[in-house]
Amino acid sequence: MDVDLRKVRYFIAVAEQLNFGRAAEALHIAQPVLSRQIRALENELKAQLFVRDKRTTELTAAGRQLLADARPLLANADALRRRVGRAARGAGTFTVGFMPGLIVTAAVRALVARHPGLNVEVIRTGFDDQTDVIHDGRADVSYVRLPIDRRGLQVRPLTAEPRVVVLPADHRLAGKDSVDIADLAGEHLLQDPDLVPEWRDVSQEVRSGRRRAEPAMHSVEEKLERVAGGRGVAVFPLSTATFYTRPDIVHVAVCDIGPSHVCLAWDSTRRSPLIAEFAAIAGELAH
């Protein structure tokens, strides 16, 4: 009748490892049990998922299809759990996620004004986990900056704001009113180059293929620390740059770079009047 999420989880493990024994180990069950469950899943779906030829296991077309769909389904189920748990504890709370630098108070106050009893909370996110808070049910809506993975989300554009380059205070460009991308050709960018597509065209290190890999820096603070240390430069939205002020760091407008787009995002499978209302308010406040 319904698919069994436990079996789907087992399937994912096998599909990832392509080895029943190791997958069983990862799942903390015995290998024969896993073999049987996968067979049961194949019977329930009336579809062969693996080709096992005594020495190696591979996915079939149906298996690849299931692998593509299975993770979002499990993620949805998990988000459902968390949302129900939240609803059970904090009665009638609405949670808004936001990245540092984005101002959400106006929209939150407008929502509270219309729903006096409502308990609105905010949750801070980083750039890398700005959509995670939606998927795992910690937030009902979240302010996000593009680009994001739109899977499972509904996204409403709000504003665009200029981006600036963040430099050490003693940098040769530090005093300028504005710079061009070309002025930064020799700099090392402390970010994923995909975030600044224009920079790829002029960067010497990208063009020469000698760009070094960056250690993972997940927070703005970490990037600023490296900027201050002269290890490179970073491009931030203006509001982020002004939010984090340090005496040893300055920011300069970049003329020929695309703006940062701020959107409101929420789980696309949900329809809650509160979400719709908040989206309308946020859109209104963004002009």
Added chain:
Amino acid sequence: MDVDLRKVRYFIAVAEQLNFGRAAEALHIAQPVLSRQIRALENELKAQLFVRDKRTTELTAAGRQLLADARPLLANADALRRRVGRAARGAGTFTVGFMPGLIVTAAVRALVARHPGLNVEVIRTGFDDQTDVIHDGRADVSYVRLPIDRRGLQVRPLTAEPRVVVLPADHRLAGKDSVDIADLAGEHLLQDPDLVPEWRDVSQEVRSGRRRAEPAMHSVEEKLERVAGGRGVAVFPLSTATFYTRPDIVHVAVCDIGPSHVCLAWDSTRRSPLIAEFAAIAGELAH
């Protein structure tokens, strides 16, 4: 660990009926079993879902939250089943949904040209079920006309096309090149007035509150039949009106009415390279 979809289905039945006995009957199980399963679900989620006070059952906040999320989750699980089933049978097929009047052949041919082995199929939809084919897994993408319920979908706008009013051939306005909304003030609209918001402002029957309920007409053909019979008029996108030609029916452009927006929609939880590619092709062909 994982939520049990069977229990979730049981929960929905109880939440709909607010009566364990009738819900059990609808589910074809005995009432004590249902009581126990709901309790088990409450324990698994660590959240009370119903308040039972010996005479009546009501949803708690957590229950309302679960009810809101449960149906999309079950729908997702069902769509997964179907997609896997399709992948198991027709190996490597890509299915495009479309409404009559929309031309999909160009995009389909472009996709086939890039993937010679790929088996692309099309499935015809009506206006009412244009998104259903995506949710239940029958189609990978679908051409849709706004307005639609965007829940669970990712939508890419393609084109806008003018809308026309469809009239009996012997109608007083039948010969005109174009008409205004105001000219239709006295007519009976054979559609949901929400589809033609401008019409609400001028319609005599809506303003006087004397609009009669229409019997459900789910197909274009049925509406045309009633138009031909002089029972009212209908507003269609131009391509739909030209697609269904009948000698006893004509269509006339309406100047001051919003266009029909055609979009490509697909399941927002999925990311398939083929979907992305088809969306790009469709966007390209729409200029």
Added chain:
DNA sequence: CGCCTGTCATACCCTGGGGGTATCTAGCGA
């Protein structure tokens, strides 16, 4: 060739939970 190893399937057992029926209990209406 024979042996070992890695990998999945088979055979068998045990237990928990999902299914059932019978019955109890708390309100409410006549």
Added chain:
DNA sequence: TCGCTAGATACCCCCAGGGTATGACAGGCG
């Protein structure tokens, strides 16, 4: 007071999910 309704409790059965032990088969290696 006597039902009547609706949910809860008690108890039973049995299948499915967990386990262990072992088989079957392919490939590598001495």
